[in-house]
Amino acid sequence: xxxxxxxxxxxxxxxxxxxxxxxxxxxxxxxxxxxxxxxxxxxxxxxxxxxxxxxxxxxxxxxxxxxxxxxxxxxxxxxxxxxxxxxxxxxxxxxxxxxxxxxxxxxxxxxxxxxxxxxxxxxxxxxxxxxxxxxxxxxxxxxxxxxxxxxxxxxxxxxxxxxxxxxxxxxxxxxxxxxxxxxxxxxxxxxxxxxxxxxxxxxxxxxxxxxxxxxxxxxxxxxxxxxxxxxxxxxxxxxxxxxxxxxxxxxxxxxxxxxxxxxxxxxxxxxxxxxxxxxxxxxxxxxxxxxxxxxxxxxxxxxxxxxxxxxxxxxxxxxxxxxxxxxxxxxxxxxxxxxxxxxxxxxxxxxxx
Amino acid sequence: xxxxxxxxxxxxxxxxxxxxxxxxxxxxxxxxxxxxxxxxxxxxxxxxxxxxxxxxxxxxxxxxxxxxxxxxxxxxxxxxxxxxxxxxxxxxxxxxxxxxxxxxxxxxxxxxxxxxxxxxxxxxxxxxxxxxxxxxxxxxxxxxxxxxxxxxxxxxxxxxxxxxxxxxxxxxxxxxxxxxxxxxx
Numbered sequence: 001x002x003x004x005x006x007x008x009x010x011x012x013x014x015x016x017x018x019x020x021x022x023x024x025x026x027x028x029x030x031x032x033x034x035x036x037x038x039x040x041x042x043x044x045x046x047x048x049x050x051x052x053x054x055x056x057x058x059x060x061x062x063x064x065x066x067x068x069x070x071x072x073x074x075x076x077x078x079x080x081x082x083x084x085x086x087x088x089x090x091x092x093x094x095x096x097x098x099x100x101x102x103x104x105x106x107x108x109x110x111x112x113x114x115x116x117x118x119x120x121x122x123x124x125x126x127x128x129x130x131x132x133x134x135x136x137x138x139x140x141x142x143x144x145x146x147x148x149x150x151x152x153x154x155x156x157x158x159x160x161x162x163x164x165x166x167x168x169x170x171x172x173x174x175x176x177x178x179x180x181x182x183x184x185x186x187x188x189x190x191x192x193x194x195x196x197x198x199x200x201x202x203x204x205x206x207x208x209x210x211x212x213x214x215x216x217x218x219x220x221x222x223x224x225x226x227x228x229x230x231x232x233x234x235x236x237x238x239x240x241x242x243x244x245x246x247x248x249x250x251x252x253x254x255x256x257x258x259x260x261x262x263x264x265x266x267x268x269x270x271x272x273x274x275x276x277x278x279x280x281x282x283x284x285x286x287x288x289x290x291x292x293x294x295x296x297x298x299x300x301x302x303x304x305x306x307x308x309x310x311x312x313x314x315x316x317x318x319x320x321x322x323x324x325x326x327x328x329x330x331x332x333x334x335x336x337x338x339x340x341x342x343x344x345x346x347x348x349x350x351x352x353x
Numbered sequence: 354x355x356x357x358x359x360x361x362x363x364x365x366x367x368x369x370x371x372x373x374x375x376x377x378x379x380x381x382x383x384x385x386x387x388x389x390x391x392x393x394x395x396x397x398x399x400x401x402x403x404x405x406x407x408x409x410x411x412x413x414x415x416x417x418x419x420x421x422x423x424x425x426x427x428x429x430x431x432x433x434x435x436x437x438x439x440x441x442x443x444x445x446x447x448x449x450x451x452x453x454x455x456x457x458x459x460x461x462x463x464x465x466x467x468x469x470x471x472x473x474x475x476x477x478x479x480x481x482x483x484x485x486x487x488x489x490x491x492x493x494x495x496x497x498x499x500x501x502x503x504x505x506x507x508x509x510x511x512x513x514x515x516x517x518x519x520x521x522x523x524x525x526x527x528x529x530x531x532x533x534x535x536x537x538x
Contacts, residue, residue, distance in 0.1 A: 043393075046392070046393050046397075047389045047390075047392050047393055048392065049392055049395050049396075049397055049398045049399075050397060050398065050399050051397050051399045051401070054401075211379070312386060312389065312390070313382075313386070315389060316382070316385045316386050316388075316389040317382055317385060327376075328377075328378075332373075332376065332377055336377075
């Protein structure tokens with residue numbers, strides 16, 4: 001009995017460390033998502049030769065708070081004929097799945113000081129990137145449940161539209177990911193980053209794979225050119241048509257968190273995660289705390305760049321028609337990613353001989 | 354025969370089916386992205402309204418002002434020439450005779466007891482200003498503010514009259530603006 005007691009012992013510090021990390025990451029996700037809405041409006045304005053929100057606080061910095069406050073104070077309407085439980089579950093699920101994907105991302109180099117070692121990653125599980133994919137596909141349920149429980153034909157149509165889009169684009173996304181996995185030989189996010197630090201960023205070896213992945217990420221986040229599920233005006237606003245107040249806010253917010261997380265995933269998979277290019281920063285002899293913080297800042301810089309590109313694309317490219325969307329997904333991206341995968345596999349075999 | 358074109362910018366529409374590379378849209382998207390990126394650094398077209406106002410043209414014709422002379426006496430003699438000149442029939446007035454002891458209020462023996470301009474009818478042509486022999490009416494550089502009812506747009510004499518040049522010096526200067534009426538000898 002006492003032989004196995006140590007298995008039952010709870011390492012309180014380990015739990016505290018992870019709880020703290022989860023808190024920080026969730027807080028950070030909310031903060032970034034909040035300010036992405038602000039950035040979206042600012043960048044949209046700049047691209048259209050306007051100034052954007054500049055009335056709430058200096059440079060309109062408090063605009064997201066004002067928007068959030070407005071959403072909280074709006075009347076909360078639950079349609080009489082809707083399924084109440086599912087109607088509330090929809091946005092909750094969208095939000096939860098958006099947040100859970102952040103668990104496996106390595107946010108920075110581990111803090112190593114003597115014997116203490118704190119990984120800036122909530123869980124470094126063996127199947128790492130697959131968890132992200134699994135949870136992203138659960139995110140479809142948020143859309144489907146919300147659209148279906150609204151008991152509105154247009155919401156249901158939009159939800160089906162959204163679900164089929166996400167399912168279609170997950171295929172080429174997964175296929176382009178396989179090419180990466182062939183190169184690294186591991187699903188672990190930390191090892192994918194370590195491999196890139198050693199051998200150079202994956203974008204150098206997989207430019208086509210990155211483009212496919214990026215296009216699919218746009219589709220997964222329901223961003224323009226692929227924002228058919230929530231076409232604001234012409235297609236009846238989409239699956240959250242019956243939603244109001246903060247439940248609508250949750251859906252919109254989950255979209256921005258998804259953007260943030262997918263930017264982080266792209267930075268991790270293709271742009272070396274927290275690695276600084278061309279230099280060996282571990283040889284600089286920085287203090288462990290500073291080293292971890294710096295690597296985190298580097299990752300955030302990459303993430304912010306991707307967020308900007310997301311926004312930039314949104315205000316440049318018009319929306320695809322639905323048949324064009326499906327054509328692009330099934331007839332262009334899937335063959336391309338298959339070819340990319342085969343070439344990578346052949347080269348990997350040939351070079352390893 | 355040579356075809357004559359207005360401009361040489363017309364382009365024939367290319368209706369050939371897209372090649373595989375074209376149908377990926379990547380190159381066209383890159384071009385579009387570059388165009389929007391250029392706009393990021395352009396000068397902004399916005400005028401930040403309450404802090405910054407677009408200057409009026411020097412010939413702008415705005416709200417009417419009933420003028421006073423340097424001693425603060427009303428110029429208007431209610432001759433009715435402005436009302437006659439008005440193509441929109443926006444001006445009505447009632448004349449009255451100046452009583453003894455009112456010489457400091459009105460410049461001539463006759464004055465306008467009632468003077469109304471319907472700003473909903475007015476077309477701001479400025480013919481009243483041209484018709485006036487006494488420099489009593491001129492068009493300023495402000496426009497009529499919004500109102501909840503139609504009645505509010507019928508401007509009475511009190512609303513049109515310029516502030517007193519001696520008793521309300523600052524308000525007078527402000528109302529005068531850049532468009533002082535040309536003083537006639």
